[in-house]
Amino acid sequence: MAAVEAGLLLAGALVLLWLTITSDPDSVGRALAEVVYVGFFGVALAVAAAGLRRLAGWSRGPVVVLQLLLGLFGYSTAFPGGQPLLGIPLVVLAVAELYLLATPEARLAFLER
Template sequence: MNGRPLSLLIATAVVALEGLVAVGLGVFAAVEALTGNPVSLSTALAEAVFALLVGAGLLWVAGGGLFRVQRWGRSPAVLAQIFLLPVAYTLIQSGVPQLGIPLAVVAVAGIAALLAPPTTHALYGDG
């Protein structure tokens, strides 16, 4: 099958959105580390760099892998969604359901789109 099915486009959008959010959080953490009063500047900057790297990786997976219909992009994308589920659960249990519930919905939607038969067919063909 040539082209990109809707499920693959949805998966690409979900992973790209997650990457953009991670980059935004990384920038925010870096600014806070440099302008605020962190307990440990090196730890605060390491957390910011980590968020930026995760965001860049997710954007690479979305743009370089999924959008270009490259099969290697699905595994890291599914893994990212799986990693987000315990984060969402922890947010919900910590009294922040307004962040945890949408995160869980996005992660489940991402898994569903990544594992949908049209996505599998586009990435792997007829087998």
Template sequence: MSRRRTNPSPKPSTPANRPSNRPSNQPANPPAEPVSGPVGRPARTPVTLIAAAVVVGLEALGAVVAGGWLTVEAIITRPRGMGIAASAGVFVLAAGVGLGFLAWGLLRGRRWSRGPVVAIQLLMLPLGYELLSGSTTVVGVGMLVAAILTLVLVLAPPSTMVFRE
């Protein structure tokens, strides 16, 4: 059973009809102050963290492409150790998906993303160094540059301020 209102609601007062308590020298709309997020985090993600997320995203894309290629190649060529070859491709593919998730975390300023990103970049340094010889020189240089650049960007003071409590 619904109740019906018998008294009409009063009309809201308009700004022109309300008395003003502000001094005449203050503007009607004061400038907005920067809004901070939870636990004093800045409302906007710093450029250093956005750049780090982009680099990690590119690493993720490279790993997904390489993992997909390794998996498809293992299926097509049917090597003697097909299980090992296919599982290596799936592992690299999964690592790429994980890196993509970490890039998303960096972009959003999530605290949980920083540690794994730093650990992965530290692991990429010796791996990139090993790939500098032979036909994999370009891949090794790319890994080293990406790892060093990501470490510098994630550990930069503006990025560090986002992760502090």
């Protein structure tokens, strides 16, 4: 699931880059910074997802942190931002990923490594 999220983040970074290039943003610097942030989080999540696949002990921490950030972003998008169709699926995705990482089976798999 983390690898799918990473792919979606990287695709989102490409879409943001395309929109920045083809439109007239208020601030090109801010728009490019947003592309860099989204791309960085996509790459970080992809690396952590590869670690999860190998059951590397270091990989759970970054995935948990990124899921918490994704959940906060989804919440702020859904409720204060007024975009529930975008924000609520992000919150559900983050909660599902955190739940899967906290299941006894997942914890046992990392303990046995």
